[in-house]
Structure formats: structure tokens, C-alpha cells
Amino acid sequence: MGKTLTFMLSLLFAALIIAPVNAQDFGRVFQEAQIENATLSPANEKGISTLRLRLTNLAIGNLIIIGVKGSSHTNSRIMAEFEPDKYVKLDSLSIEAEETLDMADAKIFVQLLDMNIPVKSGDRMELKLVLANGELPFTARIQPRP
Secondary structure, three states: OHHHHHHHHHHHHHHHHOOOOOOOOOOOOOOOEEEEEEEEOOOOOOOOEEEEEEEEEOOOOOEEEEEEEOOOOOEEEEEEEEEOOEEEEEOOEEEOOOOEEEHHHHOEEEEEEOOOOOOOOOOEEEEEEEEOOEEEEEEEEEOOOO
């Protein structure tokens, strides 16, 4: 009887210690943002167009921008001016919760590379802001070159 009781207590103890583990997918976070004043310059002779916008992060966490997608170009890169006529490429751009980024004021812009659709001033273009947790569609207005 002593061995049976010890065995039963061991099983009970093991059942209490080794609790089942539940996993849930929290990877998809709803990220809400407001995009205003999205303007795009016509492509230069190298096929590069410049996008600027004003973005307000309405989410409770950071919003991480990785780039911009669209049918009009093959790639994008986030650029920042750190001195007059000196630029640095950013891998990503993080905007804190409830903060607003005005790219024109911050001297930040997104270059759309290899533009394959000719655009003219006044046109509109459908694009998607590529975020760490998804994409955010928006429309940019084509403005004349300064």
C-alpha cells in the first residue's frame, strides 16, 4: 500500500506542477493611423519620386514604418536630411503612440524608386504604407516639382 500511495501522490504532484500551456497569436496588432497631406513629386530622370505626408499614430503602441508599396514603383527607401544636402537612409521609422510626424517639418521623406507609371501634376496615386504589422492604404496627390 505504501508504494501505491507514493505513486499516486507522485502522479498528483506531477499533474499540479506540469500545467498545460496555452499559446495565442498576439502577432497581429491593429494599428490605426491617420494620413494627411500625402504629396508625391513627379519622377526625376532617374525614375525617383519623393513622397511626403503627415501621419498621426492613433494606436496604443509604436507604429513602425518600413516603406511604401504600390503598382507604380519597384522599391522604396526612407530618407532623412541630417545636414544641408546630406542624407541618410533609414531602415525603419518609429512613431510613438498618439504622436504626429510631419515629414516636411522633420526633413524626412520616402523615395519611390524605378517609377514605371508616368504621372503629372494633379493626378492621384493609390499607395500602401508598409508597417511592421501590416499595411495602411492611402492616396497621394501628385504635385508640381519645386
